[in-house]
Amino acid sequence: PFILNQVNPERVLIGGAEGVYESLDRADTASEIGPDIVVNQLGGRAAAYGAVGNEDLLFVGSGDAIFRRAALGDPLTPLTLPAGGFIVDIALDVDDPMQVFYIDPQAVNRSIDGGDSFAPVTGNLDVTGLNALRAIAFVPGADFDAVFVGTDRGIAASTSVSGFSGWTPFGANVPTVPIYEFDYDGEMDTLIVGTLGR
Numbered sequence: 001p002f003i004l005n006q007v008n009p010e011r012v013l014i015g016g017a018e019g020v021y022e023s024l025d026r027a028d029t030a031s032e033i034g035p036d037i038v039v040n041q042l043g044g045r046a047a048a049y050g051a052v053g054n055e056d057l058l059f060v061g062s063g064d065a066i067f068r069r070a071a072l073g074d075p076l077t078p079l080t081l082p083a084g085g086f087i088v089d090i091a092l093d094v095d096d097p098m099q100v101f102y103i104d105p106q107a108v109n110r111s112i113d114g115g116d117s118f119a120p121v122t123g124n125l126d127v128t129g130l131n132a133l134r135a136i137a138f139v140p141g142a143d144f145d146a147v148f149v150g151t152d153r154g155i156a157a158s159t160s161v162s163g164f165s166g167w168t169p170f171g172a173n174v175p176t177v178p179i180y181e182f183d184y185d186g187e188m189d190t191l192i193v194g195t196l197g198r
Contacts, residue, residue: 001039005050006094013049013058015039020060020076033069034076037062040087042134045181048092048100057097059115061087066102068115079115082107091138091147094186101147101164103133108149110164123158123165125149130156130169137182139191148191150179155193 005011012030014021020034039060040046046061056072064086067076085104093099100111102118108125109118125131135150145160148170154177157170174193181194 001041001045001047003045003047003049005055006048006092007050007052008055011050011055013047013060015041015045015047015060022058034060034067037067037076042086042088042105046087046089046102048090050094051092051097052095054097057092059090059092059100059102061090061102063087064104066090066115070114080117082109082118082120084109088133089136091136093138093140093145095140099138101136101138103136103149105133106131108133108136108147108158108164121158121164123162123167125156125158125167128156128167128169130154130167132178134178134180135182135194137184137191139184140186148182150182150193152178155179 001015003013012023012027019032020037021030022033023030049058058069060067066079069076088103091101098114107122110121111118130151130153132152137148139146147158149156155170156167158164158167175198178196183192
């Protein structure tokens with residue numbers, strides 16, 4: 001995986017076969033910052049990098065663990081997570097680094113303390129007919145924020161109005177296919193969806 005910093009596009013996080021690497025100069029050079037930590041790739045990119053006020057902040061999913069770094073030069077340290085499975089994808093609120101989401105194949109979890117603790121917000125997602133979670137995106141809004149989850153049968157959405165625990169299918173024209181990746185462009189206020197098959 002190749003992840004641009006959310007607030008400084010000069011900075012790049014690279015998941016290698018034997019470790020995590022960081023570049024501060026558009027990938028002209030890179031330094032290993034997480035030896036033996038392999039970033040998961042099962043649908044989304046299991047990493048989030050950079051927030052307003054802290055472009056050094058990063059979260060990396062490896063196996064069933066998430067590692068966090070708060071400041072440049074600090075080690076990547078494992079977080080305490082609810083019982084679950086393989087970390088599929090991570091989403092960080094770019095404006096509020098205290099708010100972090102991650103998914104495993106069956107659950108959505110949220111932290112409001114920068115990753116010190118997580119609580120499930122899967123809510124009614126299992127009754128929407130959408131399961132096998134593959135990607136997650138956080139989208140800030142003027143009146144409320146939204147989280148989108150890509151599944152094996154389309155997209156589900158939840159908002160801060162429901163505490164991110166009330167889910168509904170999203171996208172009238174989105175085909176019923178696996179959703180493998182999201183990319184949100186804040187300047188254009190556009191969510192780009194990568195699917196398998198269409």
